[in-house]
Amino acid sequence: MTRTYAVRLAAVALAFGVVLSSAACSGGDEAPARTEPVAGGAAALPGPVPAGLALRPVPSGVPGAPAVTGRLTDGSQLAFADLWADRPVVLVFFSSWCSLCAQRQDALSELARTHRDKVVFVGVATEDKPEDLQRYLREHRVQYPVVVDDDGAIWRSYAVREPPTVVMVAKGGALLRGWPGGVDGPALDGKLRELVLAP
Secondary structure, eight states: OOHHHHHHHHHHHHHHHHHHHHHHHTOTTSOOOOOOOOTTSGGGSOOSOOTTOOBOOOOTTOOBOOOOEEEETTSOEEEHHHHHTSSOEEEEEEOTTOHHHHHHHHHHHHHHHHTTTTSEEEEEEOSOOHHHHHHHHHHTTOOSOEEEOTTSHHHHHTTOOSSOEEEEEOTTSBEEEEEETOOOHHHHHHHHHHHTBOO
16 A cells, blocks of 8 residues: 555545534434424414303494405415404504504503403514514514415405504404504403493
8 A cells, every 4th residue: 555545545534534423413313493383373263262252232334344365474374254253353454563563562462362262363464574573473472363464455455554453343244443553452452342242
């Protein structure tokens, strides 16, 4: 064996050892990286209607809400009419970059938890990047489903021009009330008790 050949062989062996060593360090027995579930997806849909849920009668002559279908953050389809078939719905039109939305969101998130399964809250977001939307939902502990309205069609169907806007829909689909510019948590809670939730 010549000296040159021996040197080359040693270099190859060393390189091969480094490759094996790196593979062992990053090897397959490591636990896969955990990914967080998508906030605002189908997992956030409400459970069964609580037994004995008492609702106020809908006033006569109230127009119907647009029965649109949208795509949730995880790609699932959501028909609004399926939600209000058996309970009231609150639609929250927002965008992650909207400062007033952010100011009011924590109170809305808490109100949604308070009335969970009795009243369905649904967010409708537009003009958002997926990563910005997910960050917003997690920061503000939004635990209700969120529709991604990329082209603004749902916003237009509800005549929403800018965020935030909140809309209250009775069981059955009657359009009870809207708040362009949004509404704070206590005021919305009062209207829910006045217009839809019987004592």
